[in-house]
Amino acid sequence: MSRADRFAILLLAAWAVQRIAAMWNGLPPDLSAIHVAGWLLRTGRADLIYAMPPGFFGGQPPAWDSFAAAIGGPDFFAFPFVYPPLWAALAAPFTAVIGPAGFGNAVALVQVPLLAASVVLAARLCRPLAVPLIVWAAVAILAFETCAQPMLALLHNQPTLTTTFLVLFALDRLNRGAEVAAGLALALAAAIKLTPALFVLVLVIGGHRRGLAAFALAGAALAGLSLALAGPGLHWAFLEALGEIKRSTLVSIVNLSLKSAAGALAVLTGARPAIDPDTVNIVLPDLPGWIGPALTLAGVLVTAALWRALRQRPAAEARLLLAFGLGLVVPLFGPLGWLHYYLLPLLLLPALLARLPRAAAIGLGAAIAATSPTLLGSLRPMIPAFTPLMTLAGVAVWLAVLAALFAALRRPA
Known part of the structure; x- marks a missing residue:
């Protein structure tokens, strides 16, 4: 050393x-x-x-x-x-x-x-x-x-x-x-x-x-x-608690999942008219029941596509990029996407950025930084419907990271 x-x-x-x-x-x-x-x-x-x-x-x-x-x-x-x-x-x-x-x-x-x-x-x-x-x-x-x-x-x-x-x-x-x-x-x-x-x-x-x-x-x-x-x-009580979590949806800038994004859209479009869109944390108990299973299926399909794209890569690279992709799929397609779940993909982000064109890498990194709650929190008083809008923005950025991973895998190793 x-x-x-x-x-x-x-x-x-x-x-x-x-x-x-x-x-x-x-x-x-x-x-x-x-x-x-x-x-x-x-x-x-x-x-x-x-x-x-x-x-x-x-x-x-x-x-x-x-x-x-x-x-x-x-x-x-x-x-x-x-x-x-x-x-x-x-x-x-x-x-x-x-x-x-x-x-x-x-x-x-x-x-x-x-x-x-x-x-x-x-x-x-x-x-x-x-x-x-x-x-x-x-x-x-x-x-x-x-x-x-x-x-x-x-x-x-x-x-x-x-x-x-x-x-x-x-x-x-x-x-x-x-x-x-x-x-x-x-x-x-x-x-x-x-x-x-x-x-x-x-x-x-x-x-x-x-x-x-x-x-x-x-x-x-x-x-x-x-x-x-x-x-x-x-253990039965634990499983029941997990089921209770799945029955509700939290729209919050610290919960970046596609399920949370669906709730944010419901608030913004008026599908939940009794909800104040300026609330800091919005709890929705009654989103359609098919959303959770549909997202789980989508997560499985995305993982299968990632697996297929990595089959011809060297073993160490395949493991690394699969772990990076799973670190995105778990919070995005799961019932909860707490921000701290994104710690693993944040630590491994250079594995993706190094495989992108320089302009794309800089743009993606800037988008992640720009949608961080540590930066956006001060903007809350100036933006109506801050919580659902910023939830959608945060989810969109991490979806873009996942899309960029697939784009990078189309390039030569």
């Missing part, structure tokens, strides 16, 4: 230290949900673990209000718990000795360094040779402090930080022939959040049988551990 590369690592480490200090003793609502779920399981209130507000999108579950202040103080609140029961069971013993702030501190000590390490992994995977690692690290730090995707993930101390690292780690291990480690990493990511299970396709496309076996065995072991610790009842 050169002196410049060592300095790049030190720069990322220094950023991680200051970011942990900035997050210290915070009460991130997303992560706090895991602490609350563990506390409920430990104190015999497992029936409330998957409680949620009406329509899901409404902040803290009302059933938690009576004890939230006792757990974390008057300023404490948590979003609903929508993770597999395993994490409530693993968190339960810790809730007896640390509060939500201490729990957040402990997780930040793990997750922020993982985000810094993700920069190095992304550099190994897709950094153009002309870009020194120190420049790559500096640009990544600038993005972490200004772009909405990493900022939202850090604000909430979101487990997406860990799953993003695990997907990148799996890709890096595959490039080094360690397919078992890649399978184990993807299994752990899928146990934290279900959607990373789709990235097993990167093992399939390369015919990594040992990696697939490791993924299957580790996944089965984690599922068995979850059932043993939490019982089948909580």
Whole structure:
């Protein structure tokens, strides 16, 4: 490792230290949900673990209000718990000795360094040779402090930080022939959040049988551990909670999915005339039921087309671009497209931009920056129907990124 590369690592480490200090003793609502779920399981209130507000999108579950202040103080609140029961069971013993702030501190000590390490992994995977690692690290730090995707993930101390690292780690291990480690990493990511299970396709496309076996065995072991610790009842409650999420639609500039875009169009066209289009977050409980299944089918077809387009590419390039494409398909075509879901494609974006004509690459990068909520938030008072319009704009830009990926694949490798 050169002196410049060592300095790049030190720069990322220094950023991680200051970011942990900035997050210290915070009460991130997303992560706090895991602490609350563990506390409920430990104190015999497992029936409330998957409680949620009406329509899901409404902040803290009302059933938690009576004890939230006792757990974390008057300023404490948590979003609903929508993770597999395993994490409530693993968190339960810790809730007896640390509060939500201490729990957040402990997780930040793990997750922020993982985000810094993700920069190095992304550099190994897709950094153009002309870009020194120190420049790559500096640009990544600038993005972490200004772009909405990493900022939202850090604000909430979101487990997406860990799953993003695990997907990148799996890709890096595959490039080094360690397919078992890649399978184990993807299994752990899928146990934290279900959607990373789709990235097993990167093992399939390369015919990594040992990696697939490791993924299957580790996944089965984690599922068995979850059932043993939490019982089948909580797993049924988890599935019911996922169904509740699918029954409502949130139109918000931090939820960029095609389902959210459909809701935005319904608001703008007056199909939902009782909705104030100037509301910051718009919850629609009654979009046509066919929209969700149709988007799922469309996502499958897009993934199949991407698979077909990558079949003749070199193995490492095929894995990288498939992972990048899946990082777009999951939030765009799924029931939710939280901005922090786009952290993985943001880190891998140079893999696409380096394959585009310079003008197209600059234009696409500028469009992503221009539609970031960190930039647009100040414009809200000046733009009528800001939320649905900016939701549509954000979804359109990430759809353009997906279209650009297919366009790039039409060019020679």
